[in-house]
Amino acid sequence: xxxxxxxxxxxxxxxxxxxxxxxxxxxxxxxxxxxxxxxxxxxxxxxxxxxxxxxxxxxxxxxxxxxxxxxxxxxxxxxxxxxxxxxxxxxxxxxxxxxxxxxxxxxxxxxxxxxxxxxxxxxxxxxxxxxxxxxxxxxxxxxxxxxxxxxxxxxxxxxxxxxxxxxxxxxxxxxxxxxxxxxxxxxxxxxxxxxxxxxxxxxxxxxxxxxxxxxxxxxxxxxxxxxxxxxxxxxxxxxxxxxxxxxxxxxxxxxxxxxxxxxxxxxxxxxxxxxxxxxxxxxxxxxxxxxxxxxxxxxxxxxxxxxxxxxxxxxxxxxxxxxxxxxxxxxxxxxxxxxxxxxxxxxxxxxxxxxxxxxxxxxxxxxxxxxxxxxxxxxxxxxxxxxxxxxxxxxxxxxx
Numbered sequence: 001x002x003x004x005x006x007x008x009x010x011x012x013x014x015x016x017x018x019x020x021x022x023x024x025x026x027x028x029x030x031x032x033x034x035x036x037x038x039x040x041x042x043x044x045x046x047x048x049x050x051x052x053x054x055x056x057x058x059x060x061x062x063x064x065x066x067x068x069x070x071x072x073x074x075x076x077x078x079x080x081x082x083x084x085x086x087x088x089x090x091x092x093x094x095x096x097x098x099x100x101x102x103x104x105x106x107x108x109x110x111x112x113x114x115x116x117x118x119x120x121x122x123x124x125x126x127x128x129x130x131x132x133x134x135x136x137x138x139x140x141x142x143x144x145x146x147x148x149x150x151x152x153x154x155x156x157x158x159x160x161x162x163x164x165x166x167x168x169x170x171x172x173x174x175x176x177x178x179x180x181x182x183x184x185x186x187x188x189x190x191x192x193x194x195x196x197x198x199x200x201x202x203x204x205x206x207x208x209x210x211x212x213x214x215x216x217x218x219x220x221x222x223x224x225x226x227x228x229x230x231x232x233x234x235x236x237x238x239x240x241x242x243x244x245x246x247x248x249x250x251x252x253x254x255x256x257x258x259x260x261x262x263x264x265x266x267x268x269x270x271x272x273x274x275x276x277x278x279x280x281x282x283x284x285x286x287x288x289x290x291x292x293x294x295x296x297x298x299x300x301x302x303x304x305x306x307x308x309x310x311x312x313x314x315x316x317x318x319x320x321x322x323x324x325x326x327x328x329x330x331x332x333x334x335x336x337x338x339x340x341x342x343x344x345x346x347x348x349x350x351x352x353x354x355x356x357x358x359x360x361x362x363x364x365x366x367x368x369x370x371x372x373x374x375x376x377x378x379x380x381x382x383x384x385x386x387x388x389x390x391x392x393x394x395x396x397x398x399x400x
Contacts, residue, residue, distance in 0.1 A: 002039045023356060030057025033375060033382045035361070045361045046374045046386050051195075051227050051339065054254030054296055054305075056375035062257045062295045069291040075283065084290035091297040095236050097245045098265035102274070103285025107226030107252035108141025110262035113279055114189065114222050114248050115145045115163075117266060120273035121220060122186035129184025135171040137197030137366075138190065140224055149189055152197070172202060174209045181213065187220040187248075192238040195227040198366035199334055199341030207244040214247070220270060222248040226262075230254040231300050231376050233337040234310035241336060254376070256292035261285070305376045313337035315380055316372065319387045327394045338378065341371040346397055354393035360386055 008026045028038045033056055035045050048054070055062050069084065076082060089101040102113050119130040134140070136151040147155050148163035151171075156162060165184070169176045171194060181188075188210060194200040214221040223246040228238040230251055235241045239249065247270050252262035262284070283289075299305050317333065320342055324330040332343035344351065348364045355362050365371040374382070 005037065005039055008038065025356070032056045032058070033378060041359065043356070043359050043361045044382060044385055044389070046372050046378075047361045047363045048254075048373055048375045049258060050253070050363060051232060051373040052253045053258050054231060054376045055257045055299055056377045059257065059299075059377075061299065062292060065291050065295040066259065066288065069288050073287045075286040075288070077282070078280065078284065082287050082290070084287045084294060085285040088285070088290040088293040088297070091294060092263065092265060095297075095301070096249075096265060097239075097267070098249065099268040100266055100271035101285075102264045102266075102279065102281075103290070104262040104264070104281040105260045105283050105289075106141070106262045107224075107250065108143040108146040108262075109281065109284075110226060110250035110252055110264045111140045111146040111149060111189075111224060112143055113264040114224075114250050115149065115187075116279055117248065117264070117270060117273050118187035118189075118220050118222065120278060121270055124273045125218065127184075127186055127218070129165065129182070130186045131165040131167065131182065131184045132187045132189060133177065133180050133185060134166060134168050134189045135191070135194070136168045137171055137194055137200065138168070138224070139194070139196035140189070140191075141226075171197070171200060172206050174206050177210065178213060181217060181219070185217070185219050187222055188214060189222045189224060191224045191228060192242060193228040193233075193336060193339055195339070195371070196365055198343070198369040199339065199371050201334060201336055202242070204242050204244070207242050211244050211246075220248055221246040222250070224250050226250055226252045227373070228336075228339050230296070231306055231309055232339045232373070234306055234313055236300065236306065238336075255296065256289050257296045259289045259292040261289040261293055300376070308379070309337045309376050312378060312380060312383060313340075316340055316383050319383055320372075323387060323391060323394070326391070327398065329394060329398050335372070338376060339371070339373055341365055341369040343369050346400075350397045350400060351390075351393050354396050355389055358389045358392060360389040360393075362390075 026038045027035050035043050122130045134149045138151040140146040140149040148166050151168035169180045192202050225238050233241040248266045250264050255261050320333045329344050329346045330342050352362050
């Protein structure tokens with residue numbers, strides 16, 4: 001490790017809580033699909049802040065909008081109306097099947113708001129209980145409600161007791177879900193594409209059956225689209241790729257291109273369960289984040305980014321499958337658009353580290369999957385560059 005980098009890493013370890021196993025890299029700046037560390041080494045980035053930097057780095061329009069809004073109004077509290085927040089809400093409502101938006105600051109917060117509105121709805125409808133069913137291998141966030149909803153025990157350790165009346169069933173197993181439903185069930189929460197669980201897409205028929213079950217039982221269907229939403233599948237929202245509409249959905253990550261924001265959207269009949277004082281967020285939907293969100297929406301719809309994801313998402317799948325034919329260590333290729341993964345029978349950490357050495361940033365998903373969640377601006381040339389480096393790294397690691 002270079003001297004400058006080593007000094008910064010040492011300083012960081014002394015003052016920052018160790019909640020991440022960080023790579024020994026200190027990033028300094030970026031442009032488009034690339035970032036540079038403080039020593040000047042260049043990387044092509046297929047992590048994008050873990051699906052956050054939807055417009056890549058130093059996007060001129062986004063940067064200009066943020067700068068102008070910062071000099072105008074960053075924050076003023078949700079005690080008042082602001083044009084940027086209403087404009088972003090209008091974009092989201094007009095391009096979805098939902099009627100209302102609640103803004104917060106993160107994916108975990110959007111999940112918390114969904115869990116609260118589900119139980120408020122159950123109370124409003126005088127339902128027998130407020131049980132929530134979620135999926136095994138799911139990931140919904142780190143706050144108490146969100147981590148309870150997460151179907152992975154490793155995230156629960158040391159935090160018990162967790163939120164009551166939440167259970168987990170196998171993903172893509174409708175019979176197991178159906179058997180878990182009782183008269184006390186008020187909501188079913190799932191990711192249309194499981195992210196941290198290993199890039200596992202839901203089956204369309206499975207989602208259709210759940211929608212029908214929820215309609216029959218007056219159960220809320222809630223989708224967690226924190227990672228898979230906001231253009232990542234080639235549609236604005238992942239549910240639109242499946243043609244199955246939930247009652248509630250949560251978003252965050254790429255919604256404002258890197259500025260912290262989250263959103264929970266609901267149909268009117270659910271939104272009515274929230275009244276003034278039931279829920280709030282001090283910073284949620286502040287003018288800076290909302291203005292950035294509007295800039296992202298305009299890029300998606302007016303500058304062809306959704307079409308780019310559809311076209312190059314297919315190309316990414318084709319290239320990953322070609323690698324699978326070449327490398328026996330790749331046991332599966334799966335995902336949609338710019339949310340894809342390869343399952344390996346060799347340690348993913350070795351491959352990721354080899355890629356970093358060669359100037360490519362990747363991230364894992366689960367213990368045996370490498371995921372690809374690049375900025376939505378990624379073109380064929382970027383995919384080719386990534387594939388070439390990954391090809392070399394796989395060849396090296398297969399020999400270890």
